[in-house]
Amino acid sequence: MSSRDYQSSSVADRGMPPLQSRMRRARRLLPLAPLFAFLAIFFFFPVAQILSLSAFDQGGAFTSANFTKAFSDPLYFDVLLITFKIAGWTTVISVVGGFPVAYYLANAAPHSRNALVIWVLLPFWTSFLVRTFAWMILLGRNGAVNQLLLALGIVDAPASLIFNLTGTLIGMSHAMLPLAVMTMLPVMQTIDGNLSRAAETLGAGRAQIFWRIYIPQCMPGISAAAMMVFISSLGFFITPALLGGARETMLTQVIITQIQELLNWPAASTLSVLLLAASIVVFVAYDRVVGLSSLAGGSSDRSARSVTGWSRILDLLGRAIVNGLGSLCASIGAVLAKLLPARAFRGLGRASSLVLFLLVVAFLLIPTLFVIPASFTPGNAVRANPNGFSLRWYEAVFASSDWTSAAWNSLVVGLASGAVALVLGTMAAFAMAWNRFPGKTAALAVILSPLIVPRIVIAVALFFLYSKLELVGTVTGLVIAHAVLAVPYVVITVMAVLATYDRRLDQAAAVMGAGRWQTLRRITLPIIRPGLLSAFLFAFVTSFDELTVALFLTGGSFNTLPRQMWSDLLLQINPTLAAVATLLLVLMTGLLFLNERFRRSAGRS
Structure with a gap:
């Protein structure tokens, strides 16, 4: 909505009696009510209920015993440190590795960018389980990576690349890199290139321009990417469970054990509080330094925000680091300029940018593609380079009632939860995008809260609530849960579409x-x-690929496809999983291209 629209609305409101003006503003915000009520019942209430178990005993009296035990028990403390360490390293690797990809895409021609973005989004839309399964094939003792290392003579025996920190970081970084890229890219696309050209005119070198002009303008995107990756990594359990070892046990895995094996609700609640507190601290820090509105495409106006002492210290520290790197790169550039011909030196920057882009994209794409040949193996062992060709494992998938029923359940739940999220999210997006009201940032925080709260906390909270409502193991319960997870994506997507909508068309219709x-x-x-349609596809994929909540809310004869894959992966890696993973890869690729078509149609509209 343009400022002229806001101004005309406010002028119209000022011409009314105060009560009528307030009633009119309240009517504009009514579309938010269904979503807020939905989140209050199926998100905030169960989360508050499960968190309260950590602070109150069975008699309802306040107690700090659970937190005392959590902080005094060296096991819990070590797991907490391991969780932060893995999430921190994953954030650093994802942001550093994703930056050159986002930089190359932001500076590419628009028609080339649209085609290249698809190759970054493909692994992002691919199931976490499929990607983790691909790394299990590649990093195993007889995997393609070890075979390559042995063939090149780099190692004499197969290297230990799995069931340790190395495998965990590789898998988690591979999962989070696309999220980091797609978070930084919109910010980089809005950077004014005239500033860099002006600096070059004044005599600044390329290194100084990059570090002192370009990087500071990228900081909102870098900060947002770091926040999203770190919070998402805190709640990971798929990759550490399948690629890590006992020393890589994360807090989410301990919470699952406390519920599913020990039925220790107070301990699980206490650990959930610690996980949620860490997420909230990161979220609040981002809001204070950058601004929450930037997540929804708004500007980050730090001049209008309160600047704390910590903000000043972080700002000075960031400037010192950036200036130091700028001077270092300028010195290296001066040495290279003397050693290389002028033409070669000018092309060095573009060539290095392209090489880094290709290396990261290859890291994202190649592992998933190794699943495809493994699905056609005629033998009983999973091999990246099978000897022969057979469709026996695809026949086994379609002949299995477990796999077909799980796929049907995932399809039904995905379509239903996508529809619920689309209706609720679209109504809320209209109210958020086309109205300005006090507390708008708080309202956006409420809508985005299912993204901020670790998914394991939501899963445990809904399991506790559903056990009383007898919704565990039902389609209705899972549809509601997945709609809670998908609504924030719908709101963000529809708000972005409405931001470019010309409201003069509505005004012309009203005049007529x-x-x-x-x-x-x-x-x-x-x-x-x-x-x-793009928002609906996003919601559908969110549901179709979801495992954490499904682990708690499904069971018996009611399974989803990710839950069925998880159960098989824990028992034995077999070619049937490769066949299912290939089918999912084909499905997600088709949905990605369909979403891209919808996105381009929306742009033309």
């Missing part, structure tokens, strides 16, 4: 005598339909 509902049905919704 159309009512609000008629305008919405015949003008607004048809124009933004591609964006709505």
Whole structure:
């Protein structure tokens, strides 16, 4: 909504009696009510309920015994440190590795960028289980990586690349890199290139321009990427469980053990509080330094924000580091300029950017592609280079009632939860995008809270609530849970579409005598339909690939595809899993290209 729209709305409101003006503003915010009620019942209430178990005993009296035990028990403390260490290293690797990809995409021609982004999004849309399974094939003792190292003579015996910290960081970085890229890219695309050209005109070298002009403008995107990756990594358990060892046990795995094996609700609740507190600290720090509105495409106006002592210290520290790196790179550049011909030196920057881009994209794409040949092996062992060709494992998948019923359940739950999230999220997005009201940042924080709260906390909270409502193991319960997880993505996607919508079309329809509902049905919704379809696909994929909540809310005869894959992976790695992973890869690739088509249609509209 443009400032002129806001101004005209506020002028119209000032011309009304105060009560009527307040009623009109309240009516504009009514579309938020269904989503807020939905989140209050199925998100905030169960999360508060499960967290309260850590502070109150069975008699309802306040107690600090659970926290005392958590901090005094060396096991819990060590697991907490391991969780922070793995999440921290994953964040550093993902942001550093994702930056050159985002930089190359931001500076590419628009038509080339649209094609290249697909190759970054492909692993992002691919199931976490599929990607982890691919790394299990590649990093095993007889995997492709060890075979290559042995063939090159780098090692004499197979290296230990799995069931340790190395395998965990490789798998988690591979999972988080696309998220880091797609978070930094929108910020980099808005950077004004005239500033760099002006600095070059004044005599600044390329290294100084990059570090002192370009990098500071990228900091909102870098900070957002670091926050999203770190918070997401805190709640990981798939990759550490399958690629890590006992020393890589993360807090989420301990919470699952406390619930599923020991039925120790107070301990699980206490650990959930610690995990949630860590996420909130990171989230609040990001809001204070950068601004929450930047996550939804808004600007980060630090001049209007309170600047604390810590903010000044971090700002000075960041400037010192950036200036130091700028001077270092400038010195290296001066040496290279003397050693290389002028033409070669000018092309060095572009060539290095392209090489880094190709290396990271290859790291993202190649592991998943190794699953495909493994699915056609005629033998009983999973091999990246099978001897022969057979469709026996695909036949086994389609002949198995376990796999077909799990796939059908995932499809039904994905479509239903996507529809619920689309309706609730679209209504809220209209209210958020087209209205300015006190507490808008807080309202956005409420909507985005399912993204901030670790998914294991949501899973345990809903399991505790559903056990009383008898919704565990039901389609309805899982649809509601997945809708809670998918709603933030729908709101963000639809808000981005509405930000570019020309509201003069609605005004013209009103002048011609159309009512609000008629305008919405015949003008607004048809124009933004591609964006709505894209939001629905995002919600569907979120549900279809979800495992954490499904681990707690499914069971018996009701399984989803990720839950079925997880159960098989824990028992034995077999070619059937490779066949299922290949089918999922084909499905997600098709959905990705379909989403890209919708996105381009929305852009043309």
